[in-house]
Each structure stands twice: as C-alpha cells, then as structure tokens.
Amino acid sequence: MLAFTVRRAIQAIGVMIAVGIISFSMFRFAGDPVNQMVSMDTSGAERAAIRQSLGLDDPVIVQFGRYVANAAQFKFGVSYQFRLPVSQLLSERMPATLELAICATIFAMVCGILMGVYSALRRDSWLTHAFQAISLIGISLPTFLIGILLIYLFSVTLGWLPSFGRGEVVRIGWWTTGLLTLSGLKALIMPSVTLGLFQLTLIMRLVRAEMLEVMRTDYIRFARARGLTTRAIHFGHALRNTLVPVITVAGLQFGSVIAFAIITETVFQWPGMGLLFVQAVQNVDIPIMAAYLMMVSLIFVTINLVVDILYTIVDPRLRSTVSRAH
Amino acid sequence: MTEPVLSVRNLQVEFASRRGTLRAIDGVSFDIAKGEVLGVVGESGAGKSVTGLSVIGLIDPPGRIAGGEIHLSGLRIDNLPPEEMRRIRGKRIGMIFQDPLTSLNPLYRIGDQIVETIRTHLDLSEQAARRRAIDLLAEVGIPAPEKRIDGYPHEFSGGMRQRVVIALAICAEPELIIADEPTTALDVSVQAQIISLIKRLGRDHGTAVMLVTHDMGVIAETSDRVAVMYAGRVAEIGPVQDVVKTPLHPYAKGLMGAIPTLAGDDKRLVQIPGSMPRLSAIPRGCSFNPRCAFAFDRCRVERPDPLPRGAQSVACHLYDAVPTESAA
Numbered sequence: 001m002l003a004f005t006v007r008r009a010i011q012a013i014g015v016m017i018a019v020g021i022i023s024f025s026m027f028r029f030a031g032d033p034v035n036q037m038v039s040m041d042t043s044g045a046e047r048a049a050i051r052q053s054l055g056l057d058d059p060v061i062v063q064f065g066r067y068v069a070n071a072a073q074f075k076f077g078v079s080y081q082f083r084l085p086v087s088q089l090l091s092e093r094m095p096a097t098l099e100l101a102i103c104a105t106i107f108a109m110v111c112g113i114l115m116g117v118y119s120a121l122r123r124d125s126w127l128t129h130a131f132q133a134i135s136l137i138g139i140s141l142p143t144f145l146i147g148i149l150l151i152y153l154f155s156v157t158l159g160w161l162p163s164f165g166r167g168e169v170v171r172i173g174w175w176t177t178g179l180l181t182l183s184g185l186k187a188l189i190m191p192s193v194t195l196g197l198f199q200l201t202l203i204m205r206l207v208r209a210e211m212l213e214v215m216r217t218d219y220i221r222f223a224r225a226r227g228l229t230t231r232a233i234h235f236g237h238a239l240r241n242t243l244v245p246v247i248t249v250a251g252l253q254f255g256s257v258i259a260f261a262i263i264t265e266t267v268f269q270w271p272g273m274g275l276l277f278v279q280a281v282q283n284v285d286i287p288i289m290a291a292y293l294m295m296v297s298l299i300f301v302t303i304n305l306v307v308d309i310l311y312t313i314v315d316p317r318l319r320s321t322v323s324r325a326h
Numbered sequence: 327m328t329e330p331v332l333s334v335r336n337l338q339v340e341f342a343s344r345r346g347t348l349r350a351i352d353g354v355s356f357d358i359a360k361g362e363v364l365g366v367v368g369e370s371g372a373g374k375s376v377t378g379l380s381v382i383g384l385i386d387p388p389g390r391i392a393g394g395e396i397h398l399s400g401l402r403i404d405n406l407p408p409e410e411m412r413r414i415r416g417k418r419i420g421m422i423f424q425d426p427l428t429s430l431n432p433l434y435r436i437g438d439q440i441v442e443t444i445r446t447h448l449d450l451s452e453q454a455a456r457r458r459a460i461d462l463l464a465e466v467g468i469p470a471p472e473k474r475i476d477g478y479p480h481e482f483s484g485g486m487r488q489r490v491v492i493a494l495a496i497c498a499e500p501e502l503i504i505a506d507e508p509t510t511a512l513d514v515s516v517q518a519q520i521i522s523l524i525k526r527l528g529r530d531h532g533t534a535v536m537l538v539t540h541d542m543g544v545i546a547e548t549s550d551r552v553a554v555m556y557a558g559r560v561a562e563i564g565p566v567q568d569v570v571k572t573p574l575h576p577y578a579k580g581l582m583g584a585i586p587t588l589a590g591d592d593k594r595l596v597q598i599p600g601s602m603p604r605l606s607a608i609p610r611g612c613s614f615n616p617r618c619a620f621a622f623d624r625c626r627v628e629r630p631d632p633l634p635r636g637a638q639s640v641a642c643h644l645y646d647a648v649p650t651e652s653a654a
Contacts, residue, residue: 217428218423218425218428218429219428219429219430219431219432221384221423222421222423222429222430222491222494223431224384224412224415225382225384225415225416225420225421225423225495226415226416226421226443226446226494226495227412227413227414227415227416227417227443227446227447228412228416228442228443228446229412229446230412232442232446236442237431237434240433241431241432241433244433314433315432315433316432316433316435316478316480317432317478317480
C-alpha cells in the first residue's frame with residue numbers, strides 16, 4: 001500500500017517536470033521578455049544589464065533548473081501587467097476558484113447521484129423522464145449560454161441573485177471566503193450551477209447506467225433471496241458497487257471543473273484564477289499563464305493520486321492486487 | 327401423514343414476450359416433506375430453475391405466476407404481498423445459486439454479509455449475530471472461522487465461497503432450502519464435498535431441500551425422491567432408487583440410459599434424438615411426442631396427466647390402461 005502510494009507519487013513528480021518544461025518553454029517562444037519590460041528608447045547596454053540581472057545569459061539548462069527550483073517554492077516571477085509577484089496574484093485569486101469548484105462539484109455529486117439512483121430504480125416514472133430531459137440539456141448546451149440564461153432569468157427578470165462578482169467576502173488568514181456572508185452565498189449559487197451542470201448530467205447518467213448494471217448481478221439476486229430489505233439492497237449493496245466508477249469520474253472531473261471555470265468566471269466576472277488567466281492571455285502576461293498552467297496540472301496530478309488511493313479504500317479487491325504486485 | 331414443508335400444486339408460470347405469452351411452467355405439482363431431499367432434473371430450459379425461483383418469489387417481470395398454488399408448511403405463499411414474501415425469503419426459505427463467485431457482494435466482508443442477513447431475520451445483537459456467524463462458518467466447514475469471517479469474498483476459493491453461500495442460506499434455520507445447480511460451477515472434487523454438506527445439513531436440521539441440477543450423479547447420491555422435468559412439466563416423479571433403476575417415462579428412460587457407467591460394457595450410450603422444443607413451439611398433446619420412440623396417435627392430441635404407478639407417478643399415455651374417448 002505504501003509502496004503503491006510512493007510509486008504513484010514519483011509518477012506524479014515526473015508529470016510535473018514535463019509540465020514545467022512546457023511552461024518554461026513558453027517564455028522562450030513568446031519573444032524576448034526584456035523587450036516587454038523596457039521602453040522603446042532603452043539603450044543596448046541597459047538591455048544587456050537587465051538581461052544579465054534576470055540571468056537570461058545563462059545556459060538554457062541552468063535557467064530551467066532555476067525555474068523549476070523557484071516553481072517548487074511557488075515563485076513564478078513578476079506579472080508584466082500588474083507588476084506584482086505572480087504567486088501573490090494567484091494566491092489572492094485561488095480561494096475564489098476553489099470555493100466555486102468545490103461547490104459546483106458537491107452540487108453535481110449530490111444531485112447527480114440522487115437523480116441517477118432515482119431514475120435507475122423508477123425507470124418509468126415521469127420524474128425520470130424529466131431528469132433525462134434535463135440531462136440532455138445539460139450535456140448539449142454550452143456553459144456560457146447556460147450562465148447567460150440564468151443571469152437573464154434570476155438577475156435581470158426576477159432580480160433574486162447578483163449577476164456578477166463574489167459578494168461580500170470574509171478574510172480568514174490569507175484565505176478569503178464568500179461562504180460566511182449572505183451576499184457571498186447568493187453570488188455563489190448561479191456560478192456553481194452553471195459550472196456543475198455538465199458534471200451533474202455526466203454523473204447522473206453514469207450512476208443510472210451502473211446502477212441498472214449492478215441490479216442485474218447475481219449478488220443482488222442473492223441479496224434478495226436472503227430476504228434483505230429493499231432499502232438495504234438498493235442503498236447498501238447496489239449503490240456502493242455503483243460508486244466505484246463514479247468516484248473516478250467525479251475525481252477526474254474536478255480537474256476539468258477548475259479548468260472549465262475559466263468560462264464560468266468570465267461570464268459571472270468571478271474574481272478567480274480563470275478570470276486572471278483570461279486577462280493574462282489578452283495582455284500576453286506570460287508569467288501568469290505559465291504559473292496557471294503549473295497550478296492546474298498540480299491540481300490534476302494531485303486529484304489523480306487521491307482517486308487512486310480512494311479506489312483501494314472502496315474496493316477491497318484492489319488492495320490485495322496492489323499488495324501482491326509489490 | 328404430516329403436512330409437507332413445500333407443496334406445489336398445478337403451478338403455471340408465464341413470460342410475456344413480443345411473440346405473445348410463453349408458458350415456461352405448465353401444471354407442475356410436487357411435495358417435499360420435512361428432512362427430504364427432492365432432486366429436480368432435466369435439460370437446460372426444462373423449467374427447473376424457474377420452478378425454484380417461483381417458490382421463493384423471485385420471478386422477475388415479464389415473468390409471473392399465472393396459476394396454481396404454493397404452500398409452505400400450510401401457508402399459501404404464491405400470492406403474498408411483496409413485503410411479507412421478503413420476510414419469508416432467507417428466514418423460512420434459503421436459496422443457493424449456481425455461481426458462488428458472483429453470489430457474494432465483492433465489496434463487503436463475508437462476516438458483514440452474514441451478520442446483515444441474520445439481523446434482518448432474527449432479533450439478535452451485533453455481537454450475538456457475529457458469534458452465530460462464526461458458528462455457521464464452522465458448521466459449513468470453513469477452517470479458522472473466527473479469522474476468516476473478516477475476509478472478503480475474493481480471498482476465498484470457489485468451493486469455500488459456496489460454503490459461505492450455504493451458511494448464508496441456512497443462517498435463519500429455514501424450513502426449506504432451494505439449491506439451484508449448487509455444484510455446476512465447481513471442480514468435481516469440491517462438488518462431492520458440497521453435496522455431502524447439503525445432505526448433512528438437511529439431515530441435521532430436518533430441512534427440506536429442493537435440489538435443482540442436470541447432473542444425475544448428484545441426484546442419485548443425494549436425493550430421496552426425484553422429479554424429471556421436460557418442457558415445463560413434470561414427466562415423472564418418484565423415489566430416487568425406482569426412477570433411476572426402473573424409469574417409466576420414455577424421456578426418463580432416455581436420461582438414465584445416457585449416464586455412462588464404469589462397469590466396462592462398451593455399449594454405446596443411448597441418445598435421445600432431437601432437442602427440447604422452444605417455449606414458443608411446444609407441440610400439441612404430449613410435449614415429448616416428436617422425440618418419443620413409443621408415441622402413438624393419442625400422444626399427438628392429448629396431453630397426459632400424471633398417473634400413479636406404485637411409488638412413482640408418470641405423465642405418459644403408455645401407462646394409461648383405459649384410453650378415454652376424448653382421444654379422437
């Protein structure tokens with residue numbers, strides 16, 4: 001078990017180094033950074049001095065080593081547009097994005113599993129057909145359109161929810177949270193629904209298909225022959241077996257929730273990392289783009305690792321194959 | 327004579343399909359007494375498993391019990407509401423399925439599955455149920471049960487898993503055990519152990535056993551009586567010695583003739599020509615008549631009813647001394 005975790009962690013570090021190479025090369029392909037820092041009338045000698053001070057004269061491999069060493073300490077240089085350290089900008093924005101992503105995922109998981117289980121157990125109820133219709137909408141409508149429609153309905157027409165921003169936030173240490181104020185919570189609803197709707201439909205369809213599959217297995221038939229209550233069979237036996245693939249998908253989807261947050265954050269002007277990234281792209285702010293790339297990959301890799309470990313907790317069969325393999 | 331544990335009368339099971347209603351079980355009747363093992367034998371699709379499933383009330387739609395009655399120790403159970411039938415399953419009727427590898431939920435320790443079943447049916451504390459589970463595992467022959475109880479199904483071999491399944495089936499001391507091909511998925515050497523285990527449990531607890539199999543060897547070894555099924559009907563039923571030694575129904579004769587012996591005579595095994603009809607194309611009259619060497623006109627028009635013949639009962643016109651006028 002420990003050996004398994006260590007091996008997966010080493011693989012994760014390998015992935016992060018590869019991502020580091022890509023994000024490092026962004027600087028080199030996107031032109032001379034010195035040109036973007038200085039004005040038109042800077043002399044050649046001054047440019048050379050800046051180049052020297054930034055270490056751009058050193059061999060590429062040395063520069064890369066320095067880049068990775070800094071990145072490992074979350075130092076990503078200084079943003080061209082804001083003239084502030086990128087790590088400071090990101091850490092200011094990260095709580096907003098993480099809160100949004102977590103709320104969206106919880107929304108998607110809870111509703112998706114409930115709707116999936118219901119539609120698998122009551123195959124012919126009208127509510128099941130309604131869920132199927134909603135899931136079709138969730139899968140086929142683009143995120144930005146859903147966001148705009150929600151804003152039109154709940155902000156413009158009904159005036160219930162704010163159309164943009166995070167509302168009031170409370171600062172706890174370096175973390176800012178919108179979960180503790182009413183306006184913060186209200187501001188969180190629409191972006192979470194928008195961001196989570198796609199995952200919700202995905203999870204609902206997956207749970208439904210898996211549940212139908214599991215209900216046909218011999219051990220469910222045997223559980224019925226043992227006279228267990230319907231409740232115990234559905235929620236004790238069938239649902240737990242259904243959750244194995246759901247954990248994988250939901251876990252991996254959490255990464256893309258953060259990545260997709262770019263669109264949702266733009267629509268709702270949510271002050272998170274995604275919005276920062278979009279602004280950085282518009283202004284060719286490479287340090288932010290490179291750092292964002294590193295952050296998102298770190299999140300993806302971490303989630304993968306956690307999902308692998310969670311697997312072995314849910315499914316005892318994997319525990320023994322894992323320990324046998326080492 | 328005491329009341330039989332299980333009494334099935336004129337059972338009919340139908341499956342609705344696109345090509346109309348198919349009758350999988352058509353007028354099956356039999357009794358099983360306390361402590362008796364009834365073997366149910368026949369080809370695949372003869373309706374053996376469906377009979378077992380209808381007794382325990384697990385026929386899934388589109389199938390349904392269309393007629394007849396099932397009594398468990400005098401209580402009619404074929405028309406009970408689902409919740410009352412659920413209370414009987416596992417408590418008064420235990421069931422063992424064919425494949426022990428897939429009968430247990432892979433994500434739960436076997437002990438949890440046994441304790442769960444015990445506590446569903448008996449009013450016992452967690453500790454008492456666990457002690458009972460350990461005793462049960464010991465009784466079905468699992469070594470070191472106090473350790474193995476915390477194992478997961480995948481840590482057990484096929485034979486050991488079938489023992490766990492049996493422990494689950496008997497954990498509430500049922501009056502009746504339905505064993506649906508309990509040895510088919512197992513190695514031959516393990517088969518014998520499982521069979522003698524089922525036999526011993528039936529004897530020790532006075533449990534009635536309905537043993538569904540297509541293996542005549544298993545039947546001959548285990549059963550007190552045997553029912554030979556063909557195309558959803560009972561062709562012949564009687565004490566196992568009689569049916570094996572002197573089968574009456576031409577189909578039963580064919581079946582017994584198809585068992586290889588070790589006696590060394592190099593006669594060819596008897597084959598029954600043709601195959602069992604599909605449910606959608608069961609012939610008129612006796613359903614066996616197209617394959618029967620002794621068939622005569624009456625067999626093609628009139629369906630034979632079971633006739634007592636000593637201790638045996640056979641559904642065949644050959645044994646009906648006085649043909650009725652309806653034969654035309």
